[in-house]
Amino acid sequence: MILQQQLSKLYQQACEMELQAFKPGNVSVYAEGHDMTVADFRLSAKVSADALCNNDYSLGEKIYYAVQATRVAVACNTNLGIILLCAPLIQAMREIKSGITLRQALHQVLITTTIEDADWVFKAITLASPGGLGHADNHDVAEKPTITLTEAMRLSSHKDRIALQYLSDYQDIFDFAVPIHYNAVTKSKHPEWAAVAVYAALLSQFPDSHIERKYGDQYSEMVADRMSKVSRELSRAEVPEQILPLLYNVDQEFKAKRLNPGTMADMTVATVFTVFLEEVIQLTLRNKNLPI
Numbered sequence: 001m002i003l004q005q006q007l008s009k010l011y012q013q014a015c016e017m018e019l020q021a022f023k024p025g026n027v028s029v030y031a032e033g034h035d036m037t038v039a040d041f042r043l044s045a046k047v048s049a050d051a052l053c054n055n056d057y058s059l060g061e062k063i064y065y066a067v068q069a070t071r072v073a074v075a076c077n078t079n080l081g082i083i084l085l086c087a088p089l090i091q092a093m094r095e096i097k098s099g100i101t102l103r104q105a106l107h108q109v110l111i112t113t114t115i116e117d118a119d120w121v122f123k124a125i126t127l128a129s130p131g132g133l134g135h136a137d138n139h140d141v142a143e144k145p146t147i148t149l150t151e152a153m154r155l156s157s158h159k160d161r162i163a164l165q166y167l168s169d170y171q172d173i174f175d176f177a178v179p180i181h182y183n184a185v186t187k188s189k190h191p192e193w194a195a196v197a198v199y200a201a202l203l204s205q206f207p208d209s210h211i212e213r214k215y216g217d218q219y220s221e222m223v224a225d226r227m228s229k230v231s232r233e234l235s236r237a238e239v240p241e242q243i244l245p246l247l248y249n250v251d252q253e254f255k256a257k258r259l260n261p262g263t264m265a266d267m268t269v270a271t272v273f274t275v276f277l278e279e280v281i282q283l284t285l286r287n288k289n290l291p292i
Contacts, residue, residue: 060120
């Protein structure tokens with residue numbers, strides 16, 4: 001069985017890998033910003049791990065108590081999106097057995113969310129108070145939910161990429177980002193640069209929900225253009241460090257405009273975490289240590 005401690009370790013490793021990746025506009029070991037530090041994110045990963053990996057918690061409880069622990073530790077919203085994406089993946093690990101893939105197990109988790117899950121998550125979102133959240137006429141997070149968590153995510157999926165993952169069984173991650181990660185690791189042998197490749201590819205392909213909540217689509221084309229260039233140069237570079245000057249320039253440009261592609265940073269964590277989980281599942285199955 002994949003133990004709670006092992007899941008906690010993999011989750012924290014995924015969070016650390018994302019911090020080691022130079023993600024223009026976002027916080028990393030190369031450049032902090034937006035009144036947040038690398039230390040804030042490391043502490044957030046550490047304190048949220050116990051709740052996320054607690055086998056006695058429901059999906060909604062995992063999310064709420066992880067957000068609560070983060071809020072107590074760092075007093076700001078560092079990881080709401082990470083928690084929302086990683087909690088169902090962790091919950092799905094309880095469904096894994098021979099012949100069942102991680103994505104199939106995740107599908108089962110997502111189609112069986114409850115109104116109680118929604119209640120916990122609404123409280124978590126209110127506690128985290130993410131930037132640009134706004135107000136909804138129906139099923140606002142400040143009110144008691146009357147629909148399941150997945151149904152609530154459906155209402156937000158047109159404007160929030162994280163919510164969309166709940167409706168698509170994480171299609172952006174499994175069908176788009178994970179293959180990019182594997183290809184990049186094969187080429188560079190440096191997993192942190194694979195995370196950069198994922199981040200750049202996601203921003204080249206999809207608008208960032210965090211940015212668009214604050215500014216609409218006025219910067220979406222510019223962000224996609226800059227990150228498409230990062231993707232091209234990274235794929236051409238003999239060694240990834242060759243593109244560091246470009247990354248610094250784009251990072252400074254984004255931060256001068258107060259642009260933080262936080263959604264795609266969260267998606268990057270979830271992608272790395274998915275890769276880690278799939279690898280440990282395959283290893284466990286090969287060793288015939290079932291059920292896991």
